[in-house]
Amino acid sequence: MAYPKPAPDHILIEQTPSGLRRWCAARRRAGETVGLVPTMGALHEGHLALITALHAAVDRVVVSIFVNPTQFALGEDFTRYPRTEAEDLAKLQGLGVDVAYMPTPDVMYPTGFATEIAVNGPLTQGLDAIARPGHFTGVATVVGKLLLQAMPDVAAFGEKDYQQLQIIRRMARDLDLGVEILPVKTVRDAHGLALSSRNAYLTDDERQVARQLNKILAKTAKALRAGTPGPEACAEAAQSLLEIGFSSVDYVAFADSDTLKPLAQFEGAGRLLAAARVGNTRLIDNIAVGNIETEL
Numbered sequence: 431m432a433y434p435k436p437a438p439d440h441i442l443i444e445q446t447p448s449g450l451r452r453w454c455a456a457r458r459r460a461g462e463t464v465g466l467v468p469t470m471g472a473l474h475e476g477h478l479a480l481i482t483a484l485h486a487a488v489d490r491v492v493v494s495i496f497v498n499p500t501q502f503a504l505g506e507d508f509t510r511y512p513r514t515e516a517e518d519l520a521k522l523q524g525l526g527v528d529v530a531y532m533p534t535p536d537v538m539y540p541t542g543f544a545t546e547i548a549v550n551g552p553l554t555q556g557l558d559a560i561a562r563p564g565h566f567t568g569v570a571t572v573v574g575k576l577l578l579q580a581m582p583d584v585a586a587f588g589e590k591d592y593q594q595l596q597i598i599r600r601m602a603r604d605l606d607l608g609v610e611i612l613p614v615k616t617v618r619d620a621h622g623l624a625l626s627s628r629n630a631y632l633t634d635d636e637r638q639v640a641r642q643l644n645k646i647l648a649k650t651a652k653a654l655r656a657g658t659p660g661p662e663a664c665a666e667a668a669q670s671l672l673e674i675g676f677s678s679v680d681y682v683a684f685a686d687s688d689t690l691k692p693l694a695q696f697e698g699a700g701r702l703l704a705a706a707r708v709g710n711t712r713l714i715d716n717i718a719v720g721n722i723e724t725e726l
């Protein structure tokens with residue numbers, strides 16, 4: 431799809447790696463720092479928090495909008511994933527974003543494309559790596575490409591996708607990408623529900639159920655802090671999710687915050703992560719489990 435060329439005082443829309451690379455290189459030559467926020471669009475306050483955090487860290491901000499086909503398995507929601515380009519561009523413009531990078535799938539994956547970035551090790555041995563086989567290779571490959579195309583000084587990622595954040599940190603370090611990965615806290619609605627583009631799929635009734643996920647995580651964190659063993663606390667949480675109306679639970683897990691290896695017991699720190707479905711909508715969430723009462 432072709433987008434109209436913006437007026438000079440408007441956000442610039444780039445659609446090719448070469449165009450983006452030229453723009454970013456020119457900014458760097460001018461002595462400015464550049465930041466990147468990779469997104470799949472359908473922008474909400476969570477995405478906007480990433481942009482705001484990046485504005486404070488760099489001179490220029492690029493936001494990519496690309497619904498990456500390779501991170502969806504067959505049968506997942508790639509074709510019906512919400513696409514709201516006009517609204518997204520208006521939001522980005524309002525936030526003073528310099529460039530919206532909107533490549534098409536054939537530009538990102540031209541005929542003959544045959545390279546993948548696979549992050550191995552403990553980070554991809556559990557949780558969503560099991561529940562969504564191939565997902566993180568799709569994510570690492572597309573984020574790797576975006577980082578190489580823009581070569582930003584800083585790139586922002588949400589804690590909402592905690593396993594993804596750790597995998598991207600690992601990849602950036604392992605491949606010497608020279609980019610600082612800036613983590614941003616999860617933005618939630620007034621009921622604690624983590625904002626997500628997929629929340630648009632929820633009916634009103636399903637939303638009521640979805641709003642219990644963060645509450646059950648908070649309760650489980652409390653039980654962990656009080657000494658309940660990890661597996662027991664997580665099994666209880668999974669049971670509670672099913673009882674209050676979740677249709678299935680992929681996992682509730684208590685893990686080391688850095689390696690994501692399962693923890694048997696709370697010993698001062700850890701991360702509690704969950705993935706569950708309300709109707710057909712898959713939700714993920716996670717919270718830090720610390721010595722103080724977990725804040726949501």
Ligand code: AMP
Nearest residue numbers: 469470471476587588590591616617625
């Ligand atoms: P997505 O468009 O869902 O691929 O997300 C793009 C980026 O926004 C990722 O780094 C996400 O972790 C981040 N993100 C999504 N939802 C939230 C949220 N509720 N709070 C903070 N960051 C978020």
